[in-house]
Amino acid sequence: MLLDLTAEDKHALENIASKLTTLKKQRRNLIPILQMIQKELDYLPRESLKMVAEHLEIPESEVYGVATFYNQFRFHPPGKHRIKVCLGTACHVRAGDIILENFERKLEISEGETTPDREFSIERAACVGCCALAPVAIIGETVHAHMAPSKVEGLILRIAIEKEMAEREKQKNESGQE
Amino acid sequence: MPKLRVDGKEIETKQGTTLLQGCLDNDIYIPNLCFLESMEDPSASCRMCFVEIEGEKQPITSCTVNVKDDMVVKTDTPAVRQLQRTALRLLLSVHHVDCKHCPANKKCELQRIAKFLKVGLKPKGLERYLQETEIDRNHPFINHYPNRCVLCGKCVHICRRQHGQSVWTFAQRGFDTVISAYGEAGASSLTCGKCDACVKICPVGALTFKDVQEDG
């Protein structure tokens, strides 16, 4: 599932396009260029791979081949709430993969993807350093210890409710100002 | 011209050729999947073409050594066969074997090697690991079957040789590695409509023209 570009993405891409014109058309610049784009946008949209291919005058498939080889590149924008499910050794033994699967099913996206409203993205993490709490999931900055499939639903629901409350609060404030 | 002794037989080969090519030219078959004579720097990725050479401690891939005068070579020692059978089993463990519905049936290099090494096409003991995508239809004229592909890289090589750049590329990594024409849909319609080099060179049935066969 590929998401459409937001206005910000488009703006960033224009910036990147002008930056590209200052970079030499050398094959060995491919990875630094991809890193630059990822730094700007936090991911590599399809459109950007095309831009790079055109700039370096190499096939787009080659850019894609190189980019997909490295773990550091992502192809989906990070969600507002980034969910990282630990699959390090301890969490793996404690069935971290089932936690991952539950998030995937609940949000109807796969690991590495982002929901169409860009609220959530799911990724896997190697050991995040608190194995005693395995299995672990991190949402945003918060560590959720001893994860269980039954907790997944609740966590997502809580975020949705918090969002709703924040919106209501905002509306109230706005109407209060009148 | 270099003279070699292979399996007790004297052979003569071209100068500067690889041992694998030299043997093949002399009708001595060594299983191989990823080698083409036009490759400057063979990737030696299929691990099929092992032989033993006198003076070398270990079996060595014959596509990466050049012929030398007086070389003494054995192509069918137990160590060689064991390496080849293991490599083949590993390949088959990620292969969707369904020869009846495959356009390569009877001219497939994998079938040939399996027969030669006396390994069944569905060997037991290894877990089967298949890609989710059975048919990749992204290319405008050609379908790709990841679960038939042996990742030999011949299509990538031949396309680059014919057109300067290759429409095909390796993508992803490890078990997930696939051949892909990502994003080349527009560009490739210029050349691919008139060229069949990759489909022809594929040693298995992993690339087919869309109108030939859509199923299986």
Ligand code: SF4
């Ligand atoms: S590529 Fe086709 S013919 Fe060859 S082993 Fe696989 S299914 Fe059989």
Ligand code: SF4
């Ligand atoms: S598609 Fe065919 S030629 Fe290309 S890498 Fe796969 S098996 Fe080799």
Ligand code: FES
């Ligand atoms: S393995 Fe998950 S925190 Fe260490």
Ligand code: FES
């Ligand atoms: S032909 Fe030598 S390793 Fe593949």
